[in-house]
Amino acid sequence: MSGGEEVLFWVLAPLMVIAAAGLLVVRRAVHAAVCVVFVMIGLAVLYVAQEAPFLGIVQVVVYTGAVMMLFLFVLMLVGVDAADSLTETIRGQRWIGVLLGLGLAAVLLGVVAQATFPPSVGLEQANAVTNPVALARVLLGEYVVAMEVVGILLVTAALAGLVLTHRRRLGKKPTQRALAEAKVALLPTGRHLTPLPAPGVYAQNNAMDTPALGPDGRPLDHSVPRVLRIRGQQRSATELLTAEETLVERRQGSDDVAPARSDRPEEETR
Amino acid sequence: MIPGVAADFSADTIVTSIVKAVLVVVFLLTSVLFAIWFERKVVARMQVRPGPNWHGPKGLLQSLADAMKLLLKEDLTVTRADRVTYLLAPMISVFCALLVFAVIPFGPSVTIPFTDYSTPAQLTDFPVATLYVLACASIGVYGIVLGGWSSGSTYPLLGAVRSTAQVISYELAMGLSLVSVFIMAGSMSTSSIVESQTNLWWFLPLAPAFVVYVISMVGETNRLPFDLPEAEGELVSGYMTEYSSMKFAWFFLAEYIAMINVSAVAVTLFLGGWRAPWPLSVIGDGVLNTGWWPVLWFLAKVWLLMFFFVWVRGTLLRLRYDQFMVFGWKVLIPFALGWLVALATFQWLGLAGVTRTQMFVAIAAVALLAAVIVWLLPERKSPDRSPDDGGDGRFDAFAGGYPVPPLPGQSLPPSPRARRTVPPAPPESSGSPADVDAEETR
Numbered sequence: 001m002s003g004g005e006e007v008l009f010w011v012l013a014p015l016m017v018i019a020a021a022g023l024l025v026v027r028r029a030v031h032a033a034v035c036v037v038f039v040m041i042g043l044a045v046l047y048v049a050q051e052a053p054f055l056g057i058v059q060v061v062v063y064t065g066a067v068m069m070l071f072l073f074v075l076m077l078v079g080v081d082a083a084d085s086l087t088e089t090i091r092g093q094r095w096i097g098v099l100l101g102l103g104l105a106a107v108l109l110g111v112v113a114q115a116t117f118p119p120s121v122g123l124e125q126a127n128a129v130t131n132p133v134a135l136a137r138v139l140l141g142e143y144v145v146a147m148e149v150v151g152i153l154l155v156t157a158a159l160a161g162l163v164l165t166h167r168r169r170l171g172k173k174p175t176q177r178a179l180a181e182a183k184v185a186l187l188p189t190g191r192h193l194t195p196l197p198a199p200g201v202y203a204q205n206n207a208m209d210t211p212a213l214g215p216d217g218r219p220l221d222h223s224v225p226r227v228l229r230i231r232g233q234q235r236s237a238t239e240l241l242t243a244e245e246t247l248v249e250r251r252q253g254s255d256d257v258a259p260a261r262s263d264r265p266e267e268e269t270r
Numbered sequence: 271m272i273p274g275v276a277a278d279f280s281a282d283t284i285v286t287s288i289v290k291a292v293l294v295v296v297f298l299l300t301s302v303l304f305a306i307w308f309e310r311k312v313v314a315r316m317q318v319r320p321g322p323n324w325h326g327p328k329g330l331l332q333s334l335a336d337a338m339k340l341l342l343k344e345d346l347t348v349t350r351a352d353r354v355t356y357l358l359a360p361m362i363s364v365f366c367a368l369l370v371f372a373v374i375p376f377g378p379s380v381t382i383p384f385t386d387y388s389t390p391a392q393l394t395d396f397p398v399a400t401l402y403v404l405a406c407a408s409i410g411v412y413g414i415v416l417g418g419w420s421s422g423s424t425y426p427l428l429g430a431v432r433s434t435a436q437v438i439s440y441e442l443a444m445g446l447s448l449v450s451v452f453i454m455a456g457s458m459s460t461s462s463i464v465e466s467q468t469n470l471w472w473f474l475p476l477a478p479a480f481v482v483y484v485i486s487m488v489g490e491t492n493r494l495p496f497d498l499p500e501a502e503g504e505l506v507s508g509y510m511t512e513y514s515s516m517k518f519a520w521f522f523l524a525e526y527i528a529m530i531n532v533s534a535v536a537v538t539l540f541l542g543g544w545r546a547p548w549p550l551s552v553i554g555d556g557v558l559n560t561g562w563w564p565v566l567w568f569l570a571k572v573w574l575l576m577f578f579f580v581w582v583r584g585t586l587l588r589l590r591y592d593q594f595m596v597f598g599w600k601v602l603i604p605f606a607l608g609w610l611v612a613l614a615t616f617q618w619l620g621l622a623g624v625t626r627t628q629m630f631v632a633i634a635a636v637a638l639l640a641a642v643i644v645w646l647l648p649e650r651k652s653p654d655r656s657p658d659d660g661g662d663g664r665f666d667a668f669a670g671g672y673p674v675p676p677l678p679g680q681s682l683p684p685s686p687r688a689r690r691t692v693p694p695a696p697p698e699s700s701g702s703p704a705d706v707d708a709e710e711t712r
Contacts, residue, residue: 028352030352030355030416030419030420031354031355034355034358034412034416037409041409044405053396053397053398054398054401057398057402057404057405058401060408060409061401061404061405061408064405064408064409065404065405065408065409065411065438065441066408066438069408069411069412069415069434069438070438072412073431073435076415076418076419076427076430076431077431127273128273129273129274130273130274130397131274131397131398132274132397132398132458133274133397184672187672
């Protein structure tokens with residue numbers, strides 16, 4: 001280790017250990033994922049520092065950029081968000097976990113304690129033709145058969161994933177045109193061609209439960225969300241309009257009240 | 271000297287590196303200020319309006335004013351936000367965006383004025399520099415994803431999910447198009463790739479890969495027509511909906527730096543890097559490719575691509591999400607893969623001793639054969655797409671169940687009420703007979 005590398009290691013290693021320990025402590029799944037990402041990037045930096053730039057960068061691109069991102073994607077979609085329940089699904093799983101963890105720690109400590117660190121040999125020769133080229137010669141030269149076998153295995157697995165999640169389409173896929181025609185065909189049944197109108201926006205009231213007014217001044221019932229209508233939480237527009245009309249009258253005092261049509265809040269607000 | 275890298279960094283000390291890093295950051299920040307002004311001005315000219323013209327000459331200080339406004343605004347944190355992640359997300363975005371320019375060569379070896387100290391106009395380079403750019407881009411997505419998730423709100427979450435899917439998909443196509451440059455240049459270090467374009471810039475021989483790269487770079491930076499993660503009409507502004515003040519400014523900064531980044535990568539890999547364009551490059555035996563001149567060419571090319579970004583934004587409409595994904599996975603990636611296989615085959619044939627002429631003859635023969643086959647194939651009958659004319663040329667005014675006007679070439683059938691227009695209208699009626707008819711039918 002040169003001076004710079006040592007400094008880098010002693011700065012990065014404790015942070016990585018903290019992040020790894022954080023994985024055990026944090027309660028939210030996304031925080032755990034962030035901790036894993038930090039450890040991965042720290043590992044990549046250490047790889048680069050140890051003259052394996054290709055490995056380090058590919059670690060970030062493949063694992064951090066793609067695999068971990070997919071995990072996060074699923075986490076966000078599934079919404080494993082609230083603190084997980086602590087009920088044990090397997091009897092005594094906590095003790096089994098502790099026991100296995102201790103066993104792993106013992107094995108690792110044994111390996112580390114017995115390891116000796118002789119000066120590294122052959123790094124210069126291995127990297128003489130630049131790291132990626134040397135790696136390519138090993139992978140695509142000496143171990144090409146193993147590489148191909150692993151590649152075929154991965155492709156098979158990917159295909160299997162596709163096949164297992166594939167559903168055969170029962171009918172023809174509806175085209176945009178067919179959908180439009182179906183919509184139009186439903187017109188006589190009272191369906192609307194356009195998106196549903198937004199609920200009403202009034203001078204004093206702007207809420208989901210008040211219907212908007214149509215161009216003819218009548219309230220549009222379907223502008224209120226269906227759930228509210230079924231629950232009976234819809235407010236009537238007349239109530240609101242009377243309230244507003246009295247307000248207008250109050251403001252105009254005893255003057256001639258403007259024709260009711262122009263007081264329609266619809267025209268004021270749109 | 272690092273093996274496999276064309277630029278020579280052996281004279282660089284740690285002070286040189288720090289100075290270069292600071293210069294890169296300063297360059298990026300000022301470029302962003304300029305880019306925002308540039309974009310607004312160019313889009314405005316395309317829409318025949320003046321654009322920002324109030325602050326400073328030609329409105330140049332507008333972005334500075336915007337930046338000050340963002341600095342001084344109230345910094346809101348949504349109640350349901352996950353505080354640590356909420357703060358972390360914009361930082362990740364900006365940090366990753368700033369990292370990319372470390373490996374972009376601004377020019378060859380330059381001499382510092384008034385000294386005889388010369389150093390490459392590039393912070394650093396290593397044998398896998400281009401992959402490093404991809405790595406930075408892929409970590410940058412975490413900023414968007416975590417920002418969307420930590421806001422604790424629906425629109426940002428949807429924007430973040432879209433963005434993840436988008437960037438992962440388009441990064442594949444982008445990576446595949448970069449691989450063809452690696453194959454031709456025989457290196458992944460940026461300075462070596464620029465070195466390999468001395469005679470021919472890669473965008474000509476690798477035109478298909480260049481097209482794929484340009485499309486995927488627009489997708490990667492979430493710009494129109496691919497700005498689905500922040501589609502205003504659907505998602506308010508996507509993952510940054512709940513951000514305000516400086517945190518929002520960081521996202522904004524990251525977005526514009528990302529644009530400059532992908533443009534710079536395109537220039538370095540496909541457009542000759544800092545090399546002078548053809549008529550200029552022959553002047554005085556390539557004197558314009560030495561000294562500080564290359565920085566000028568590099569910046570000119572980057573801003574040409576930035577103009578392209580703005581142009582596309584001013585011209586194209588946003589795609590629908592499913593169309594966008596179908597385009598990425600079913601068109602762009604298979605095409606890039608096919609191109610890569612073809613290119614690798616040609617390289618292999620070249621190594622095996624087949625000459626260029628033989629290859630071109632073979633390609634021409636295959637193309638001719640394909641053309642003949644296509645010509646001989648029976649033409650597929652196009653499905654009857656217009657229900658309006660019912661196949662017999664007659665106009666159906668209620669085709670598909672709703673009233674339609676006649677197409678060009680069709681004429682309205684004579685109205686069954688036409689004979690009733692003959693009697694004159696009664697004098698007190700204000701409407702024309704046609705109106706009366708319309709009234710009756712209601």
